[in-house]
Amino acid sequence: MTAEIVRLRDRTPDSEKITINLGHVDLGQIDLLVREGFYSNRTDLIRTAIRNEIRQHADEVRRTMVRETLEVGLRHYSREDLEKVQAAGEMLSVNVIGLAIIAADVPAELACATIKSLTVLGTLQAGKAVKAALADRLR
Incomplete structure (x- = not known):
């Protein structure tokens, strides 16, 4: 069991954690979209928004x-x-x-x-x- 724990720790993470600050209104609108089922959670909306921005600038x-x-x-x-x-x-x-x-x-x-x-x-x-x-x- 110890070898398994060490092996998992040695893995490279698939993503990097970031922190952002949002205004109360923006956060409330995100929560509304999650509540209404457009996104599964806040992270899903933020990832989707970032990917859409990157796609918009893909040529550059x-x-x-x-x-x-x-x-x-x-x-x-x-x-x-x-x-x-x-x-x-x-x-x-x-x-x-x-x-x-x-x-x-x-x-x-x-x-x-x-x-x-x-x-x-x-x-x-x-x-x-x-x-x-x-x-x-x-x-």
Whole structure:
């Protein structure tokens, strides 16, 4: 049973929690729409509204992704990946929309030696030392 608990904790979350402030009237209108059955709950309405806004601006998002060569989704950088980059004498420009993960066993020195720039629109998961070491390269 303990192994199962550890395995679940090691999983990457499927979403990121955010907090927003809404006015009383807006919140009341959301609750009305939920009560009337248009949405199953407040979160359902907010997610739907956000997706509709993103869809409305989809062409601009695509153009920007191409212009800035952004990868979409999950991008994982292991220690082995970065060691190969270092052995080749190269440096990476990391550009991700979604989730970028720098493995927990990557030392800050290796990250600095291999990551030239870091743009993450979404979530960056990395150790505190790696995040601190790359802070000046994070856009």
